[in-house]
Amino acid sequence: MSLPSLRRIAHLDMDAFFASVELLRYPQLKGLPVVIGGAPTQEEVARSQAFAGCLHEIPVASFARLASYVGRGVITTATYPARAFGVGSAMGLMKAARLCPQAILLPVDFAEYRRYSRRFKQVILGIAPVMEDRGVDEVYIDFTEVPGGQREGGRVLARLIQKSIFDATGLTCSVGVAPNKLIAKMASEFNKPNGIAVVMPEDVQARIWPLACRKINGVGPKTDARLQALGIHTIGELAARSRESLVQAFGKSHGAWLRDAAWGRDERAVETRSEPVSLSRETTFERDLHAVHDRQLLGQIFTELCQQVAQDLQRKGYAGRTIGIKLRYDDFRIATRDQSIAQPTQDALLIRRVAGLCLKRAPLQQRLRLLGVRVTGLERLAAAPGAPSAPVDALF
DNA sequence: TCTGGGGTCCTAGGACCC
């Protein structure tokens, strides 16, 4: 007779993932402020790639030289030396250039990050098969039934996975092991970088309650502001409120969820596979465009977006029944329109035609900053020859 | 100092059907 296994869920988060991959490629940048930036236009991508190519001859180059080109890009990630200057992710590149003009800017290379992503996930799957993808640099892992997964509350297995990933890729990660996903996610931040944190059910009050509500995965800026207005700043303060009062303030579903989250309750399973719900492409223009004045250019971009979405659908083996568009106006307001059709499609011309009908229904007086095309209501088609089928590949 | 791109899930009203 053995005791029932204690539920042990791990959240693993790669440390400064994009920047770490770039440092493997350019070791001479170690210790220097480096930012990795998105360049929204093709031209900017080409320029910044040409710039990064220079690194071989000019190991240290100035961000300031590029700053005049970077326009509307934002920072995807920054190394710790760059963060010391107040530079952070989602910040506009122009602002970053002002805060830290000596920083080195590298273009985002998603293809390379995806290669590393696949490698570290394969390492994990070789050790613990119940893994849920949460994006390019994050996973949940169910340790509960893995041999050794209970030793030291999961610390031993976490250490093994960390070491195996480092040996295979040269990259470090941080792991939180806890009774569920919600707490594991918070715990993986406790000892960053290259850290492990183990939280047992009885530790929730001491280790979770002092944290800000914003640390709960699912509490964003809006909810946090409403909580602050109610005088609720920490998770402990949230836990002290009655379920009724939270339901009163946030509605039946959201209020009850907040209450459960504060008490560390979360029964969600680690999902090893998932089907996509939607596929989309969107682009921010180099300058704001007007539906009438820039009709031709807009039409060209629109058609390209439809073609890209169609290609994505074909490559991944899906077709969708609902075609939609997204507009972002110059004042950042967003409008969406969508329309369903009788049969799922992956055809660029049909998508273009239906998306065109959607566009006609949207207000087009104001200048546009962004245009997007989306297909939802996806159905898997018969697998294309040579189409990837492994769960990890399916997501990337 | 003006803020990318690709997603998921939830809500809510109206249409429509039983």
Added chain:
DNA sequence: TCTGGGGTCCTAGGACCC
């Protein structure tokens, strides 16, 4: 003909996450 209720789909918007 009137009334009510439940279920599902469609559409628009919003919060949030990586």
